[in-house]
Amino acid sequence: MLTCKEFLAELTDFLDEKTEAEIRGKLERHLAECPNCWVVCDTTRKTIQVYKGMSQCTIPEDVHSRLMAAVERKMAAKDSSS
Amino acid sequence: MALQMLWCEVTACVGALALLWENGASSKMATESIPVEAPVDDELELVNSARRGDTAAFSLLVGRYEGKIFRLAMNITQNREDAEDVLQEAFLKAYEHLDQFHGNSKFYTWIVRIAVNQALMKLRKRRSDRAVSLDEQIDTGEDTVIREIAAWDPDPEEQFSREELHEILAGAIDELAPIYKTVFTLRDVDGLSTEETAEALDLSVPAVKSRLLRARLQLRDKLTRFFKRKGDDAFAYM
Numbered sequence: 001m002l003t004c005k006e007f008l009a010e011l012t013d014f015l016d017e018k019t020e021a022e023i024r025g026k027l028e029r030h031l032a033e034c035p036n037c038w039v040v041c042d043t044t045r046k047t048i049q050v051y052k053g054m055s056q057c058t059i060p061e062d063v064h065s066r067l068m069a070a071v072e073r074k075m076a077a078k079d080s081s082s
Numbered sequence: 083m084a085l086q087m088l089w090c091e092v093t094a095c096v097g098a099l100a101l102l103w104e105n106g107a108s109s110k111m112a113t114e115s116i117p118v119e120a121p122v123d124d125e126l127e128l129v130n131s132a133r134r135g136d137t138a139a140f141s142l143l144v145g146r147y148e149g150k151i152f153r154l155a156m157n158i159t160q161n162r163e164d165a166e167d168v169l170q171e172a173f174l175k176a177y178e179h180l181d182q183f184h185g186n187s188k189f190y191t192w193i194v195r196i197a198v199n200q201a202l203m204k205l206r207k208r209r210s211d212r213a214v215s216l217d218e219q220i221d222t223g224e225d226t227v228i229r230e231i232a233a234w235d236p237d238p239e240e241q242f243s244r245e246e247l248h249e250i251l252a253g254a255i256d257e258l259a260p261i262y263k264t265v266f267t268l269r270d271v272d273g274l275s276t277e278e279t280a281e282a283l284d285l286s287v288p289a290v291k292s293r294l295l296r297a298r299l300q301l302r303d304k305l306t307r308f309f310k311r312k313g314d315d316a317f318a319y320m
Binding site: 008011012013015016018036039040042043044046047048050051052054057058059063064066067068070071072074075078079 | 135137140141144148149150152153166169170173174177178231232233234238239247248251252255266270271273276291294295298299301302305306309
């Protein structure tokens with residue numbers, strides 16, 4: 001059976017479903033027998049899930065306005081030089 | 083063997099990189115929503131149109147990614163003014179060098195790479211005596227030690243209002259060291275693959291995986307304080 005240390009080393013690939021079948025089987029067997037690793041795995045998976053809902057991000061209006069003004073100046077300069 | 087020992091062994095590691103960043107201003111930012119994201123399958127078409135002089139096409143690309151690039155710049159520089167400079171410089175450079183984007187990767191990966199370089203240049207200017215990179219060696223430390231093991235509510239996010247939840251999640255991510263915050267955001271929030279994240283940050287794939295594991299475990303630990311099942315005691319390892 002894998003140790004907790006070995007389990008944790010594979011956790012990222014396991015959660016991303018990137019582990020090969022043989023390793024995955026070993027990880028799943030470890031999970032079935034180790035309640036602490038089960039909790040860590042379950043709560044880490046939930047951590048990733050709750051952050052996926054945060055994908056929309058914000059930008060202050062003044063920052064947006066200054067960016068667009070700078071982009072427009074750049075476009076105008078490129079236009080006039082071509 | 084005590085699990086504590088196991089976790090401690092496994093979890094070695096604070097990035098020496100973290101030392102390169104000062105404790106800067108909070109990256110919390112306010113306000114306006116950016117336009118809802120459109121699918122990226124028209125991206126190359128937009129880039130090609132922008133190259134031919136269609137300014138509206140480039141403005142669409144800016145609108146699509148400005149929020150994410152600003153957040154990334156805040157994550158790295160920890161300073162609003164620097165982040166705004168990075169945002170502008172990244173898009174202006176991208177516009178200037180559009181002919182160098184060949185569509186082999188996503189436009190977002192390309193602009194992230196430009197923005198990261200600009201952000202690192204900002205940091206180098208702040209500390210002219212030492213080089214700054216995102217690929218520093220990692221030291222032994224305790225930033226990924228599992229401190230609490232406690233099951234969560236089945237739907238923890240439903241225990242809080244939307245505003246409260248946003249504050250909890252933003253607060254937790256804000257406490258991460260910049261390199262962990264950046265890798266986690268690109269990989270788990272923005273949905274880039276591990277390989278794309280590595281390419282965007284100029285890191286190796288193993289370096290991304292290692293930082294991602296640390297970021298995920300640290301966030302899990304922080305969120306356990308809020309999300310653990312009521313009535314359960316956390317099992318403390320430290």
